[in-house]
Amino acid sequence: MTTFLADGREIAAKPGETILLALRREGIHVPTLCHMDGLAPSGACRLCVVEVEGTGNLVTACSCPVSEGLKIRTRTPRVLEARRTIVELLLSNHPDDCLYCPRGGKCELQHLAMDLGVRQRLYRGAKSKRELDVSSPSILRDPSKCILCGRCVRMCEEYQTVSAVDFIARGSRAFVGTAFNAGLNLSSCINCGQCILVCPTGALSERSSLDAVVAALADPTKLVIAQHAPAVSVSLAEEVGLKPGTDVDGKMVAALRRVGFDRVFDTSFAADLTIMEEASELVHRVTTGGVLPMMTSCSPGWIKFVEQFYPEFIPNLSTCKSPQQMMGAIIKSFFAQRENIEPGNIVSVSIMPCTAKKFECARPEMQPNHVPDVDYVLTTRELGQLLRMFGVNLAALEAEAADTPFGERTTAGKIFGASGGVMEAAVRTAYYLITGQEMGDLKIQPLRGMKGIKELRTTIGTLDVGAAVASGLGNARQLLDQLRAGRKDLQFIEIMTCPGGCINGGGQPIGADLESVRARMQALYKIDRDEPRRVSHANPWITRLYDEFLGKPLGEKSHHLLHTHYHKREVPL
Amino acid sequence: MVEPDIEPILARHPGAGRETLIPILQEIQTAHGYLSKDVIMRVGKHLNLPTSKIYGVATFYNQFRFTRPGKYHVQVCRGTACHVKGSLSVLEAVVKELKISPGQTTRDGLFSLEVVACMGACGLSPVVNINGEFYAKVTPRKCTRILQDCRHQEHANAGC
Structure with a gap:
């Protein structure tokens, strides 16, 4: 332990720790803009400056390691003045349109200006004007609101290893943009939206579909159907000011009905359906010598990542559509037939923790005969806004059950929302398909938790199974590179694009820290612990769906409705 | 191409x-x-x-270009000495004559325009460099004429 003095108070720090981390642990808040937990300090924004006795210049707390006997001061007039000046300079090149900004109220720059007491415009001059990039179906970029903190660039490069954006040009002309300054839709962007989560301002936000959904809800000729993803019910609470990790499933169903949705279905039902198809596909591949390891296909960011960076692994991707798209497909086929409604009169809206789902539902593969399986995707954040716009108080509502026939789920479908959940659910059902018996203990501990890569070696019947789970595409890349180098002991791989899985998706509430994400994950596993029906094949409505409509897993109807194929994609990598 | x-x-x-x-x-x-x-x-x-x-x-870095240079690559110096001697109006005249912005190439592929910081020829300021040849103490009018001469030269070559 190293001890140092901060504002006269003795503080213990781990050797090599930065001043910033030591101070934060002690409850001393030092403002930052460029700092990212878990990544090397960049020291670019200089907001975290402190005074260090014996040095003339102010020192950045984020990059300076603690040394024994160090004496620092964090709140002298000089420090506060320096921080305020930095914010004032940033504001001098920032649009004054907070009232119209999608990030208004949640903007870190706005908070800093308030916290540091910026009350007047000290610097005036020309502001750099840049055009809005509306080219992506998922992400809206407003570079004139960018303060060049570099967090999106680092998230994209260091966590996701995509590098769709980088700093372009120099000095006062510098901006964050794509290769050749093209639209995001032409770049290698995989639409994961992690950049939105780390952006301190309104420079990055989702492409909103709220207007279209509000219009559909008001159209009496349309049957408007909502489906909600497993990870939304455990994160929506934060949008309405409740504690992270609160499950609001039933209240959310009630709220969606109040908003005007004619039917509310649970995407976790489609996750159960995905498991039936995907576990069958896995068993089929293993027994017939198909391409292995099979890789999950639920996460649309990951799919685009493979199409661009690792096209040789496209045959490894499960042909299963994602739960969102499966649900969309059976709504516009089985459900439409059953209710005797023209599919064209159904507006299918999915509530997702994800921005890439917006891209996915617009993929040509997902619109058989030009009828999209899913019409609009709203993120968790957009749903929060919809509820506020319509004056629906989630907290005050009584819980309601989702509609038949696609409202009932097992907990196997629910844990899809966390990294490792798809694998756990699939192993449970694959075990049943292979041995004809249920697993003794359904909880598979090695697949749980926030670790980037998790592995499982197990025996199902006489079959040795090697499984790996990765979340965050940097971790996925590691696994793929191992496969490229000849690793042969894996049969099944689950990849989720976002670190930790959908619970930390790019459409989730802004400002969540690691603890909130953990709380969301625990909420999912609590549901799995507490509810009785924990395997997808035990979902009675899944059985009925197969009996009445689909036939059997991997059957002809499934093949047409629930499966697809992907193709190599040419973009500047 | x-x-x-x-x-x-x-x-x-x-x-x-x-x-x-x-x-x-x-x-x-x-x-x-x-x-x-x-x-x-x-x-x-x-x-x-x-x-x-x-x-x-x-x-x-300013040194890199992303469009194919024209047959005549025009560099206008905007260094301090040239600036004092009126290089801004020279640049404006070139932009007006060629109808392109710095960094661009004319549609016929004949001219490209680049703004440079200093060519180390401050004694000749304001200075314009076309394909490595220096034109000293240019004025907007003089510069326009140089460009027009280049174009006439090309048309004459194409004619015969």
């Missing part, structure tokens, strides 16, 4: 890492006059660097 062949240049840097990026870009620009999209992507593959990163580095 045919893409420049940069394979011989890349072959001179086998197994190169990111520290070789700028020398490679310089060699390509010296040989071919500019960096095309395909060239940047090819360099990225060679060095295992994302295209966005290479584009970011290349746009950081």
Whole structure:
């Protein structure tokens, strides 16, 4: 332990720790803009400056390691003045349109200006004007609101290893943009939206579909159907000011009905359906010598990542559509037939923790005969806004059950929302398909938790199974590179694009820290612990769906409705 | 248009890492006059660097161009001495005459325009450099005439 003095108070720090981390642990808040937990300090924004006795210049707390006997001061007039000046300079090149900004109220720059007491415009001059990039179906970029903190660039490069954006040009002309300054839709962007989560301002936000959904809800000729993803019910609470990790499933169903949705279905039902198809596909591949390891296909960011960076692994991707798209497909086929409604009169809206789902539902593969399986995707954040716009108080509502026939789920479908959940659910059902018996203990501990890569070696019947789970595409890349180098002991791989899985998706509430994400994950596993029906094949409505409509897993109807194929994609990598 | 062949240049840097990026870009620009999209992507593959990163580095430095240079590459100096001697109005005259902005090439491929910081010829300011030839103490009118002469020259050549 190293001890140092901060504002006269003795503080213990781990050797090599930065001043910033030591101070934060002690409850001393030092403002930052460029700092990212878990990544090397960049020291670019200089907001975290402190005074260090014996040095003339102010020192950045984020990059300076603690040394024994160090004496620092964090709140002298000089420090506060320096921080305020930095914010004032940033504001001098920032649009004054907070009232119209999608990030208004949640903007870190706005908070800093308030916290540091910026009350007047000290610097005036020309502001750099840049055009809005509306080219992506998922992400809206407003570079004139960018303060060049570099967090999106680092998230994209260091966590996701995509590098769709980088700093372009120099000095006062510098901006964050794509290769050749093209639209995001032409770049290698995989639409994961992690950049939105780390952006301190309104420079990055989702492409909103709220207007279209509000219009559909008001159209009496349309049957408007909502489906909600497993990870939304455990994160929506934060949008309405409740504690992270609160499950609001039933209240959310009630709220969606109040908003005007004619039917509310649970995407976790489609996750159960995905498991039936995907576990069958896995068993089929293993027994017939198909391409292995099979890789999950639920996460649309990951799919685009493979199409661009690792096209040789496209045959490894499960042909299963994602739960969102499966649900969309059976709504516009089985459900439409059953209710005797023209599919064209159904507006299918999915509530997702994800921005890439917006891209996915617009993929040509997902619109058989030009009828999209899913019409609009709203993120968790957009749903929060919809509820506020319509004056629906989630907290005050009584819980309601989702509609038949696609409202009932097992907990196997629910844990899809966390990294490792798809694998756990699939192993449970694959075990049943292979041995004809249920697993003794359904909880598979090695697949749980926030670790980037998790592995499982197990025996199902006489079959040795090697499984790996990765979340965050940097971790996925590691696994793929191992496969490229000849690793042969894996049969099944689950990849989720976002670190930790959908619970930390790019459409989730802004400002969540690691603890909130953990709380969301625990909420999912609590549901799995507490509810009785924990395997997808035990979902009675899944059985009925197969009996009445689909036939059997991997059957002809499934093949047409629930499966697809992907193709190599040419973009500047 | 045919893409420049940069394979011989890349072959001179086998197994190169990111520290070789700028020398490679310089060699390509010296040989071919500019960096095309395909060239940047090819360099990225060679060095295992994302295209966005290479584009970011290349746009950081003024020396790199992204459009094919014209037959007449016009460099207008905007260094301090030239500025004092009125290079801004020279630049404006060139922009007006060629109808392109700095960094662009005319549609007929005849002229390209580049603004440079200082060519080390302050004694001749304001100075314009066309294809390596210096034109000293230019005025907007003089400069316009030089450009028009180049164009006439081309038309005359095309005529015979």
